[in-house]
Amino acid sequence: MDAETTERIKREIAYERGRTAPPEGFPKLPDIPAGRYVDPDFFALEQERIWPRSWLMAGHRDELPGPGSYFRWDAAGVPLFLVRGRDEVIRAYYNTCSHRGGPVVREPSGQEITLRCGYHGWTYDLEGRLIGVPDERDFVDLDKSCRSLRSVRCECWGRFLFVCLDDEAPPLLDFLGSVPDETADFGMDEIRLVERQSHDLACNWKVAVDAFLETYHLENLHPHSVARLIDHRGASMGLLPNGHSRMPTPVHEEHLAARASGANPLDIRSVGEIARITNLAYSVFPNLITPLEPGGFPILLFWPRDVRTTTMEVLWFGGDWGEGEPPEQWPSLIRGFGTVLAEDTQFLPGIQRSMESPAFRGIPLSYQERRIYHQHEQIDRVIGFARVPEALRVEPLLAPYVEAGG
Structure with missing residues (x-):
């Protein structure tokens, strides 16, 4: 990540911690229609228009x-x-x-x-x-x-393999925009695969992805784990072109010294300042989430199986350890993140059932949850606005807040 982006993110974190309301002029986001998560015809549109055309x-x-x-x-x-x-x-x-x-x-x-x-x-x-x-x-x-x-x-x-069925889609690195450059200090050309897991979730794929696009839930879902490490009120959320986004969430001050000490033997030594003072999360449209950490990180992939079933893949990556098996600290690290994942996903089946109830009509989103709205805007762009039933459309409002050239 270059110095200009680093300093901008630090300013944004300071602003987020100090603000008392959304920025002046930020729009009231219309509710996300519940039908986008439960309507089989909308699901069929996604299957036809999104997955065959995406990297x-x-x-x-x-x-x-x-x-x-x-x-x-x-x-x-x-x-x-x-x-x-x-x-x-x-x-x-x-x-x-x-x-x-x-x-x-x-x-x-x-x-x-x-x-x-x-x-x-x-x-x-x-x-x-x-x-x-x-x-x-x-x-x-x-x-x-x-x-x-x-x-x-x-x-x-880097060493990550992507596939696209669409011969007309732009090259992968063009599609990813600034994401590879911003994460280059993690040494993506040398990163190693530690483990690959798969879990089935009883919910629509967007219910699952939405859960990882905000930190509003930290104090309630993770009071004894993640909330003790990072401050959700300081999260800086960058909306990037093509539906991608960035979410650096600052580490609480009492943990900064330990992260900066270099005492963790798993640390990727080349990572820059932002990755050491925040949990640096990215989303890549349509289904990739990665919360980057200096000691190694998961990539989460969400695959729709039907309108109410999703497979979540978790791939663990670490710095190059040379020959032989991964370092002995990895099993403990993976178990710890598994606990956090269980916290993150515990309510998803119930949310899906609620969305199928006539009592649930739509999702009101806060300024903290704007990455979710950004994701849904991109879904409609890729499908084509005219193809989306009027009652299920998301009004395009966030273009002025998307980073140029990101």
């Missing part, structure tokens, strides 16, 4: 350690797999044989020298080219060069 995090380079290593990935709603080629390039393909659609890889992950469909044995090299067809003599004028696996765009932010 989605699929994994990390550590999961593909050598040529021929692969993993299946179906989170985008279609069967895909990622594989490292002999040229060390990581590519993504539809897991669909060009003969009769059989899956080319069937195990969740593995390593092969070639890719062979189990149905009829059509075989592809690691770059997706069709190289073997049993009984090829029986196919009239078969041009194998036209029967390669169909590829999907796969690009990297």
Whole structure:
């Protein structure tokens, strides 16, 4: 993070701690319609318009350690797999044989020298080219060069792997805007994957994402954990282009010395001032949340399964520890964050049930919760305002508060 952004965030934190009302002129945000969380037709619109057109995090380079290593990935709603080629390039393909659609890889992950469909044995090299067809003599004028696996765009932010089904979408780094530069001091080109977990939540995916876009809940949900470390009243919330956002929440003064001491053996030594004096959280549209900490951090991914069911993936990352297993402190750190996650998600099923009740009509949002409104504005932009039923639309109000060039 550059010096100008660092100083601006420090000024914003001081302002947030001292203000007695929202900034002059900040609009009253209309209620978010409850139907956006429960209406199956709106959910179908999201499935059609958001997920196939967005850059989605699929994994990390550590999961593909050598040529021929692969993993299946179906989170985008279609069967895909990622594989490292002999040229060390990581590519993504539809897991669909060009003969009769059989899956080319069937195990969740593995390593092969070639890719062979189990149905009829059509075989592809690691770059997706069709190289073997049993009984090829029986196919009239078969041009194998036209029967390669169909590829999907796969690009990297540091060592994080992203996939996009839309050939017309901008490049990943353009889509991410300022996020990679602002987080570069975490050494994203060297960051290591520690653990990957998955949890099912009985709620709409937006109920889950909304829960991580504000700190208004800290005193109630985390009185004995997070609230003791950070001050939610000082949170500086940056609204970024493309629906992304930033939320540095300042650490209470009594904890600053310990964080600055460098005593934590897991600390990524290159992290800058803001990451040491705050919990520096980012959201990447549509479904990625990461609360960055010097000693390592999770990335949370929220995948819709149906209108009222979501899979939450939690991927843990730390600084490069060299050879062997991750440092011994990691299991304790992951358990501690698991406790916080349980606090964060405990009310989500009940919220979903309430939203399906006729008593619940909409969500009134405060200035502290403006990242939620920003997320919903982007949902409507990506779907297309004209496609969103009038009763479910979110009025676009926050454009004047989005950081230019972010």
